Amino acid sequence: MRDGVVIPTRVHRRMFGGPDLSVADGVALPRSDRGAGSLNDYGYDLRAKGKRVTITLAGSDPCQDELRAVIEAGGEVETAVSPRSQEAERVDAPIVVRLFTGRRVSGPVGSVPRGLESVVDETLRRLDDAAGRARIPARVVRRRGRLRVELLMGAVR
DSSP: OBTTBOOOOHHHHHHHTOOOTTEETTEEOOGGGSOBOOGGGBOTTSOBSSTTOOEEOBOOGGGHHHHHHHHHHOSOEEEOOOOOOHHHHHHTOOOEEEEEETTEEEEEEEEOOTTOHHHHHHHHHHHHHHHSOOOOEEEEEEETTEEEEEEOGGGGO
């Protein structure tokens, strides 16, 4: 508690029913597969503050074969995601990400970490309005022996 205001913590959320940010589709994700990113990297208008801002997707462990296929295809990698509909936002459905490599669209390779859906959604809407194609650049990286997808949010500010 600070100045009479309750600051929600993980324990507080569990006790009083707030959203658990480590859960996607009702299944708890392992700590190493929860994704990464911070709202502190974005301004009030949800634009990245710097060129090196990235978001690491959550839930990539079951998609390792698909990620290997994306690497083998080579070339530039972009997301193939459409902005969420009002219905999906109302239900707080996760944003599942597919990758686009030239001509091929991959299967699902992960989802946007909880709490960062609004940033990705706003970026997709902004890109669609400006360029007519809502694709965020991405890269596949190896971390701790597993393949992960990073969305290059700073590249499209």
